Amino acid sequence: MSAVSVLVNRDAEGLAHAVAARFITRLVDVQSTGKVAQVVLTGGRVAAVVYRAVAESPARHAIDWRRVEFWWGDERFLPDGDPERNETQNREALLSHVDVDPARVHPIPADSGQGAEAAATAYAAELKAAMGSGDQDGVPTFDVLMLGVGPDGHVASLFPGFAQLKVTDVAAVAVHDSPKPPPTRVSLTLPALDRAREVWFVVSGEDKAHAVGQALSGGDVPAAQPKGLDRTLWLVDEAAAQELPGS
Numbered sequence: 001m002s003a004v005s006v007l008v009n010r011d012a013e014g015l016a017h018a019v020a021a022r023f024i025t026r027l028v029d030v031q032s033t034g035k036v037a038q039v040v041l042t043g044g045r046v047a048a049v050v051y052r053a054v055a056e057s058p059a060r061h062a063i064d065w066r067r068v069e070f071w072w073g074d075e076r077f078l079p080d081g082d083p084e085r086n087e088t089q090n091r092e093a094l095l096s097h098v099d100v101d102p103a104r105v106h107p108i109p110a111d112s113g114q115g116a117e118a119a120a121t122a123y124a125a126e127l128k129a130a131m132g133s134g135d136q137d138g139v140p141t142f143d144v145l146m147l148g149v150g151p152d153g154h155v156a157s158l159f160p161g162f163a164q165l166k167v168t169d170v171a172a173v174a175v176h177d178s179p180k181p182p183p184t185r186v187s188l189t190l191p192a193l194d195r196a197r198e199v200w201f202v203v204s205g206e207d208k209a210h211a212v213g214q215a216l217s218g219g220d221v222p223a224a225q226p227k228g229l230d231r232t233l234w235l236v237d238e239a240a241a242q243e244l245p246g247s
């Protein structure tokens, strides 16, 4: 079981810049071993602020962006280029501002009429094809996997009470009737979310405080589940930290 650390920043802006600095340092450290870094991005407002902070940081030049593989923890199943897609938002915030290798950017397939189940199957196959020796659960071993957290304690597109929380035999699943719009999504499953050396929960705002408290006290919320192989970090601001156990 990896160590769980909770790091509290004063406010949303401080959190975003602290996470951006940590992200850059993490990628530099991984690349210093000669490895291609494996990163899982997330959607949501907080993440977009973090990714913009990375794109604006002078320290970003310390990273060889062409040796970073980008994956997504979930996606809103919408047509390619839709402004609500996590891929669209993450490209606007970060990926279009750094010299990524397009062949190493792996968006979850957009809605082209194939259906979310087919998109999930295709993504699981792409993840499996990227596996190396020692990798498990149908995915490459990720170096950092970032997750936002919803007020209900959801992570990626795994929502409380949804059957997808119990899926363990595939790396990606379709999600319908999501309580967070849009209704149709594709998400990594919990076993896939557990295949990262470091899992980072990046959470800001008072509306998330209960979910954070529930997750860190072993409550029955999806956010209580994902753990890093080496480290699990809760990177939060003071507003989201108001119900930390013992606080």
Ligand SMILES: O=C(O)[C@H](O)[C@@H](O)[C@H](O)[C@H](O)COP(=O)(O)O
Residues within 6 Å of the ligand: 042, 043, 044, 045, 046, 047, 074, 075, 076, 086, 147, 148, 149, 150, 154, 155, 156, 157, 180
């Ligand atoms: O598709 C999405 O919306 C995200 O992947 C989702 O899991 C998000 O990270 C959380 O809902 C937090 O979102 P906010 O940061 O906007 O609160």
